[in-house]
Amino acid sequence: MEVKEKLVKSTELKSEILKQLYLEKSLSCAEMSALFNKSIPIITKTINELIKEGFVIEVGYAPSSGGRRPLMYAVKPDAMYLMAIAMDQLSTRIAIVDLNNNPVTEIETVEMILNANPTALAQLITYIDNHILKSGITKDSLLGIGIGMPGFVSVKDGKNYSYLDTHGAKLTDYIAQATGLRTYIDNDSSIIALAEQRFGIAKSLKEVMVINLGWGIGLGMIVNGDIFRGYSGFAGEFSHIPLFEDGALCICGKQGCLEAEASMLVVVKKAIEGIKHGRLSTLHSFIEDPLKLMGDAIFEAANNGDQFVIELLSDAGYKIGKALSILIHIMNPQTIVLSGRGAKAGKIMMAPIQQALNKYCIPRLAANTELLISDLGFDGEIIGAAALVMENFDNEQLVINTKRLNMDKPQEIKH
Known part of the structure; x- marks a missing residue:
């Protein structure tokens, strides 16, 4: 040889x-x-x-x-670092983590609307550069950037066909050229499924459906032990299953989608509307706040026994359970994991979800599917974004970082 x-x-x-x-x-x-x-x-x-x-x-x-x-x-945890970015429709979280997935910078949350925002990509690049600058970590210590984001994301094409328009260029190439760091993207729900598969409750399981309870309702699919993306890369559009006749208008332009009836964004809007019409709730003081703050407050209110909020989450849970019954009939999964932002309310939503499964599922199928609440929860997307970088770790990066470690003294991290 x-x-x-x-x-x-x-x-x-x-x-x-x-x-x-x-x-x-x-x-x-x-x-x-x-x-x-x-x-x-x-x-x-x-x-x-x-x-x-x-x-x-x-x-x-x-x-x-x-x-x-x-x-x-x-x-060695500090041999290299990973930049992890978790995006949703309203805000973006950014962190640098070590090789034990422990943040070495404070997780930074920035308000950034994705829909109809032509400046979102430029904002994202500015936030990335500023976060690295504040960290005191040099770019050659970073293996790359992993980003989970909503929308029609093609891992193969390196593009998001819903947000962050690059006028035809690969989004991964665009960010890499702007920041000087290798960049990897994936749909937020697939990223969360990756986190659950590698570090969470789905570790070592082969057939798992991971439900991302966020502002929308996403689905990450683990099939035969691998993340399943479908022919065009867009598998898992769970939010847009048309379940309700003459339902609310969805952002996709159709009526009756699950997202338009049961997402966390809908729960927040229903809470605001209900309080304005006289419903009693501990959230009364939050109704003039931004949607994100109201969303965070909803989970705390529910876990503190707010009956109006529990009612709203239970209604959403029942509708999600109805959609899950379709998923069970088609995929026959071993496990369904409730993850993402809404996992904080998982215990409250579990009973109505199970009630819907009892009503709409063939018993033999439902009995063999386990319903679990994620241990990673809202951290799942950050962890998955970091894991995405390591999934793509290759020989070239190893050689580059070997040279750096041989040349540089151990670096002091500024907090």
Whole structure:
């Protein structure tokens, strides 16, 4: 084998090891040997090189199982950083995280309307640059930017066909050229499904439907252990299932869509309208605030027993359950996970969802589908955006960062 070919294969193994250590937190040489089908001496040699290069550290011994305890290895958290961006229709959250997905900057939330906003892309790039500047972290310490965003997002094309118009250019290329950082995008619901699959309640599960309860109602699909995007990349438009005759007009231009009847945005608007018409609620003082603040307050009010808000969330939950019954009949999933912003109200919505499933689902199908509330919740999109960068980690980035770590002293992070 040629020397160059050996170096390429060695670098490929290193990048794959780093990816797995990122996902699994820690592994032994024996576990990595089985995982990559490589001999223990090859794995040990590669791990020692990664330790010397500053990417991997020893983290102690595994718990005793009766024999000799294996030494465990983990990725060095501050060897590289990831920029994670979580967008919705009204606001954007930005953070830089380490390789343990722990924020090393405060998660910054900026108000930014996406719909009919021709300046949104320029605003986003400004926010990215400003966040990096305030962090004190140099761009060559960042592996890249992962962005979850609403709309018709094509991972293959690198475009969002709903928002952030680039006049035909790839959105990923546009942001990468403007910031100097590799950029990866995905639909917000698929990003959340990725987070649940890699770090959340869906880890190791093969057939999972992840419901993103946000301002809309998104769907991330895990089919046979992979994120499923469909033929054109737009699978999972759960919000626009037409369920209600003569229902409210949806932003897509059709009537009766699930989103127009049961999304968190609809719940907020119904709360405001109800309070203005005399309904008693602890939210009375919030009705003149921006929608985002009202949305945040709704979950707190519900969990504090506000009967009007509970009524609204229960109604939304029942309608979502009706839509889920269709999903169960078509996909027959092992698990449905309630995630996203609305997971905060998951316990309240669970009962009406289950009531609708009991009414509309064939019992044999419904009985075999487990309904769970995400542990990641609102953090899921940030975690998924970071994971998206690592999913695309490759040999070139490893070589670049190896050179940087060899040249630079450990960097002090400014908070």
